Amino acid sequence: MCKHEQKKCPRCNSNFECKVGSIKLCQCTTVTLNDKEREYMSGNFDDCLCALCMKDVKSEYHTQVYHNKLKSILGVFYRKPKSKNFTNDKRRESSTI
Numbered sequence: 001m002c003k004h005e006q007k008k009c010p011r012c013n014s015n016f017e018c019k020v021g022s023i024k025l026c027q028c029t030t031v032t033l034n035d036k037e038r039e040y041m042s043g044n045f046d047d048c049l050c051a052l053c054m055k056d057v058k059s060e061y062h063t064q065v066y067h068n069k070l071k072s073i074l075g076v077f078y079r080k081p082k083s084k085n086f087t088n089d090k091r092r093e094s095s096t097i
Contacts, residue, residue, distance in 0.1 A: 009050040011057070016050045027051045037061050 005018045019026035031054040033041070040061045041049065049057065067080060 007048055009053050010045055010047050011049055011053040014050050014052075016048075018048050028054060031055055031058065033058065 004021060006015060007018045008015055016027055018028075023029065028048065028051060030051050033054070037058050041054070041057055044057070071080075
């Protein structure tokens with residue numbers, strides 16, 4: 001019998017179904033992660049994320065890597081750009097359009 005579990009994403013609080021009993025059908029398999037991306041996520045979250053948040057956190061990881069490279073190249077001349085902060089609701093609405 002397949003084990004499915006209702007979960008709440010710790011990042012956006014949306015509900016989703018974790019299909020650990022049939023992992024090939026789980027929503028998380030839609031997001032491909034390499035070892036460093038997986039390590040970054042597990043270091044920041046203790047539980048499963050919804051697929052949309054997994055994509056966002058993957059993007060955040062690569063943005064952080066990019067800024068760290070710029071900082072190492074530019075040194076004291078580096079200034080981190082102002083970040084765009086969107087609420088989870090606005091982010092979700094824009095992704096469905």
